[in-house]
Amino acid sequence: MAEEKWYGYVGAIAKIDVGTGAVERLDTIDYAPEFMGGKMLCHKLFWDDVAAGVGAFDPENELIFTTGPITGTGIPSSGRSTMGGISPNSLPEMYSTGSCGGWIGAVLKFAGFDGFILKGRAAEPSYVLIDNGNIEILPAEDMWGLRIHDAQAWLKGRHGQDVQSLVIGPAGENLCRNASITTSGDNAFAKSGFGAVMGSKNLKGVAIKGDGVIIPADVEKVFELRQTVGHPHKDPNPITPREMIPSLMGFEQDFSGGYYQAAQTCSYGCTFRCNKLEMNHRSPFSEEPVNQVEKCFSNFAWGLDYDMDFTVAAYIHSPLSSFCDADALSYPAHMGEILDPNDPDLGYLWSGRKGSNVNYWDRNFARGCLMEHLCNEYGVDKFDMTCWLFTWISACQQEGLLDDLDFGMEPDVNDPAFIEHMMHILVYREGIGDLFAEGMARAIRTLGKEKYGDTIYRNYFNCDGEPRETPVSLEAGWGHPVHWQGRGLMGCPTWYSKTTSLVLTLNSRDCIGAGHPHPLTGDAQRYDDNDPAHTDELAALAAQTVRQSDIKDSVGSCEWVSPDTNNPAMEAEMFTAATGLPMTAEGMQEMARKSNLMFRAIQMRNFGRDRDLEVVQEFPIQQYPDSYGHTTSWEERNDLVSALYREQGYDVPTGWPTRSTWERHGLGEVADTMETLGKLPPEGRSEFTPGPNPFAHA
Amino acid sequence: MAKHIVVAPREATLCTGCGSCEVVCALTHDGVVSPSYKRISVQLDRGDRMLHRIYTCQQCDDHPCYDACPKQGEAMCIDENGIVYVVSEECIGCGLCKQACPYEPARIHIARRIGSKKRVAVKCDMCRTRPEGPACVEHCQAVCLGVSGEPGPWEAALAEMAKAAEAMAAAQMEGAE
Ligand code: SF4
Ligand code: SF4
Numbered sequence: 001m002a003e004e005k006w007y008g009y010v011g012a013i014a015k016i017d018v019g020t021g022a023v024e025r026l027d028t029i030d031y032a033p034e035f036m037g038g039k040m041l042c043h044k045l046f047w048d049d050v051a052a053g054v055g056a057f058d059p060e061n062e063l064i065f066t067t068g069p070i071t072g073t074g075i076p077s078s079g080r081s082t083m084g085g086i087s088p089n090s091l092p093e094m095y096s097t098g099s100c101g102g103w104i105g106a107v108l109k110f111a112g113f114d115g116f117i118l119k120g121r122a123a124e125p126s127y128v129l130i131d132n133g134n135i136e137i138l139p140a141e142d143m144w145g146l147r148i149h150d151a152q153a154w155l156k157g158r159h160g161q162d163v164q165s166l167v168i169g170p171a172g173e174n175l176c177r178n179a180s181i182t183t184s185g186d187n188a189f190a191k192s193g194f195g196a197v198m199g200s201k202n203l204k205g206v207a208i209k210g211d212g213v214i215i216p217a218d219v220e221k222v223f224e225l226r227q228t229v230g231h232p233h234k235d236p237n238p239i240t241p242r243e244m245i246p247s248l249m250g251f252e253q254d255f256s257g258g259y260y261q262a263a264q265t266c267s268y269g270c271t272f273r274c275n276k277l278e279m280n281h282r283s284p285f286s287e288e289p290v291n292q293v294e295k296c297f298s299n300f301a302w303g304l305d306y307d308m309d310f311t312v313a314a315y316i317h318s319p320l321s322s323f324c325d326a327d328a329l330s331y332p333a334h335m336g337e338i339l340d341p342n343d344p345d346l347g348y349l350w351s352g353r354k355g356s357n358v359n360y361w362d363r364n365f366a367r368g369c370l371m372e373h374l375c376n377e378y379g380v381d382k383f384d385m386t387c388w389l390f391t392w393i394s395a396c397q398q399e400g401l402l403d404d405l406d407f408g409m410e411p412d413v414n415d416p417a418f419i420e421h422m423m424h425i426l427v428y429r430e431g432i433g434d435l436f437a438e439g440m441a442r443a444i445r446t447l448g449k450e451k452y453g454d455t456i457y458r459n460y461f462n463c464d465g466e467p468r469e470t471p472v473s474l475e476a477g478w479g480h481p482v483h484w485q486g487r488g489l490m491g492c493p494t495w496y497s498k499t500t501s502l503v504l505t506l507n508s509r510d511c512i513g514a515g516h517p518h519p520l521t522g523d524a525q526r527y528d529d530n531d532p533a534h535t536d537e538l539a540a541l542a543a544q545t546v547r548q549s550d551i552k553d554s555v556g557s558c559e560w561v562s563p564d565t566n567n568p569a570m571e572a573e574m575f576t577a578a579t580g581l582p583m584t585a586e587g588m589q590e591m592a593r594k595s596n597l598m599f600r601a602i603q604m605r606n607f608g609r610d611r612d613l614e615v616v617q618e619f620p621i622q623q624y625p626d627s628y629g630h631t632t633s634w635e636e637r638n639d640l641v642s643a644l645y646r647e648q649g650y651d652v653p654t655g656w657p658t659r660s661t662w663e664r665h666g667l668g669e670v671a672d673t674m675e676t677l678g679k680l681p682p683e684g685r686s687e688f689t690p691g692p693n694p695f696a697h698a
Numbered sequence: 699m700a701k702h703i704v705v706a707p708r709e710a711t712l713c714t715g716c717g718s719c720e721v722v723c724a725l726t727h728d729g730v731v732s733p734s735y736k737r738i739s740v741q742l743d744r745g746d747r748m749l750h751r752i753y754t755c756q757q758c759d760d761h762p763c764y765d766a767c768p769k770q771g772e773a774m775c776i777d778e779n780g781i782v783y784v785v786s787e788e789c790i791g792c793g794l795c796k797q798a799c800p801y802e803p804a805r806i807h808i809a810r811r812i813g814s815k816k817r818v819a820v821k822c823d824m825c826r827t828r829p830e831g832p833a834c835v836e837h838c839q840a841v842c843l844g845v846s847g848e849p850g851p852w853e854a855a856l857a858e859m860a861k862a863a864e865a866m867a868a869a870q871m872e873g874a875e
Contacts, residue, residue: 073731074718074721103742148745152745212734213732214730216731226718226722226837233839234838235855235858237712237713238712265715265716265718269717269718269731270716271716277748292745
């Protein structure tokens with residue numbers, strides 16, 4: 001990076017006080033490349049600025065939006081950006097980050113900024129306009145109350161077609177803890193509930209216009225990466241009539257009436273098309289049929305009588321594993337190009353297991369699309385709604401638990417009118433909806449977790465027709481529902497769900513934010529026998545997954561492209577192509593170790609994270625049988641957490657890094673802070689004996 | 699009409715809204731990614747339709763942009779194939795060509811020169827000096843873009859795709875056995 005000319009980065013970060021309108025320009029050079037960008041840069045900015053004791057809805061909470069050095073450079077998958085801040089949807093409230101596609105990261109860089117910080121609270125409903133170097137806070141009375149797509153259109157009407165935006169819908173305005181912030185292509189920061197934080201700042205959105213340049217240092221290498229990263233395929237994207245959900249194992253699910261689908265790309269300049277466009281469905285807000293962009297999860301909204309079946313291929317990183325490619329129907333031609341029929345692992349990769357009969361709701365494409373569409377329009381996290389709220393209502397209804405609760409109409413998840421009604425009362429906080437606007441984890445605790453969370457849902461059967469004990473509430477941890485836990489939804493191999501749970505132990509939200517584990521095929525085959533002797537290996541896999549997540553989210557790449565197990569230096573090559581700075585695969589790993597530690601520093605200083613808090617997350621759900629009938633014992637959970645702490649260089653009894661760990665990664669000052677806080681444990685404690693299992697379900 | 703970029707019929711293939719055409723266009727010509735230096739524009743559709751539009755120069759036979767240029771033959775030129783192109787070094791950035799463009803939005807825009815306050819006209823030149831031909835056509839992964847008067851890349855690709863799907867199904871069967 002020459003002094004006068006930035007490569008990859010564009011040079012400034014805007015710190016915007018939406019209460020006073022004051023804008024401070026921070027120089028990117030003071031933060032990068034040391035703190036890389038994206039997620040790691042978020043950690044640094046938050047650590048510097050937000051003191052312990054600040055809550056999600058306090059004006060002192062900051063919404064930090066950052067791009068990576070590769071964002072917008074034309075490198076495949078590089079359109080991504082990150083948002084961080086205190087999440088109101090975490091339980092307890094805690095620092096969290098999310099990653100999102102769209103064009104917004106690139107456009108922010110065209111406007112001359114690598115990131116921005118929103119702090120304070122506006123006196124009136126407002127929005128922020130970033131127009132090249134100029135930043136203004138403008139009144140948003142006319143936009144307040146608009147749903148997502150209307151708000152986006154309002155901004156385009158006011159500021160021109162080239163404007164890109166981040167907006168909230170009514171859910172964010174009404175401080176629903178699961179509210180999203182949405183940008184183009186229905187891309188959203190959803191799970192952390194940052195939409196409610198934006199709403200608490202009286203902000204409807206951020207509109208960005210820019211006509212500047214992003215300069216990659218090595219244009220030739222950018223073009224090379226466009227041809228090589230992730231085996232991009234070049235073929236038509238036809239609108240395809242479908243009558244079934246495709247499946248990797250041949251257990252397709254039929255949909256009477258059928259539907260239309262094509263593929264969409266999530267982020268600017270990417271060579272892939274992982275998202276699907278669901279076409280011609282009904283909207284309660286429009287006379288015309290509408291189209292919407294979805295990822296894999298919409299399959300569950302369409303029909304949840306049967307959970308999906310799975311192949312091992314889906315859990316191993318290789319080009320074979322691109323689930324969303326399959327989902328977006330851009331899979332077949334891609335597969336034909338890269339499948340090697342002589343691959344000795346092919347049989348194992350295609351092995352797997354049939355899904356479970358979960359009996360939550362019938363297959364109905366129109367109703368499923370409506371469910372997702374309402375989330376898109378109101379700006380609410382569809383994972384929380386589909387996976388948790390509506391499965392919970394269905395299970396509770398079947399178990400007779402809802403008789404004392406007044407939903408304002410008969411709760412029936414098969415009835416589109418109920419879906420519409422329920423989403424409306426939640427988003428506008430009417431009647432019992434007010435309770436669910438607090439997020440499912442909080443709502444269930446208010447109602448009484450023993451009855452409304454832990455009651456067994458008896459209409460759940462595994463693939464052999466055996467009843468499979470599953471609770472009515474599909475809670476995993478940190479206030480989030482199951483997501484690759486092997487329970488409830490999304491069956492997976494036992495080694496996989498154990499690793500996912502360990503990954504979440506170090507995180508504050510569900511696994512998309514933390515990354516999917518991607519072992520090598522041979523290793524996965526060994527883990528498959530469910531031998532507890534793999535404890536250390538699974539801990540190492542979880543630690544590697546967390547690092548990998550920080551690499552991709554800090555550089556600005558994407559979960560569906562990164563990592564490439566055939567080329568561990570992929571992100572280093574991307575970084576160098578963008579910035580011109582030398583980087584190696586090991587350098588990236590080192591960056592990620594430091595990024596992990598900064599995340600940990602925030603969680604320890606601001607939110608009191610320690611072993612006691614972490615070991616009990618994701619554990620209760622693991623006591624129920626997974627897809628193979630396996631459960632995790634309290635002792636095993638403790639062993640796995642201890643192994644993970646050892647792997648990370650943390651003191652095992654407390655889960656706090658030791659001074660040597662902080663210092664090894666250049667964070668001596670953090671060690672000093674921890675010492676002042678009484679959170680610097682002695683070196684060398686590598687064992688821990690747990691007390692009795694504190695949970696009722698055994 | 700001279701050759702120009704055309705967009706595939708939606709029945710054959712749908713634009714995925716990736717913006718790669720914009721990206722590679724600016725990278726090829728100027729080594730940057732920028733709305734100021736792209737010669738092709740993707741207008742993302744409203745969120746509830748997602749049917750995006752692509753805009754680029756139609757290389758009109760009557761070339762009103764060329765006619766309006768006060769430095770005809772120096773700043774705005776026409777090559778032997780009828781392609782109207784801008785010679786940046788000569789362009790004074792007056793914007794008359796943009797005003798003369800009959801299309802809405804105009805297919806020429808006036809950009810700030812990189813590292814300078816001066817302005818320059820930017821328009822599609824069909825990558826006339828690029829041996830591989832138009833970069834946007836080459837890099838559109840959804841084969842949405844083609845060249846007028848030539849068979850669209852989507853036609854051959856549709857046939858290929860059907861063949862590959864069959865091969866994949868066969869390989870999957872073999873693996874499962
Ligand atoms: S033909 Fe070349 S100059 Fe014209 S839009 Fe395509 S990439 Fe740009
Ligand atoms: S490269 Fe193709 S698919 Fe992507 S935006 Fe341009 S025309 Fe659409």
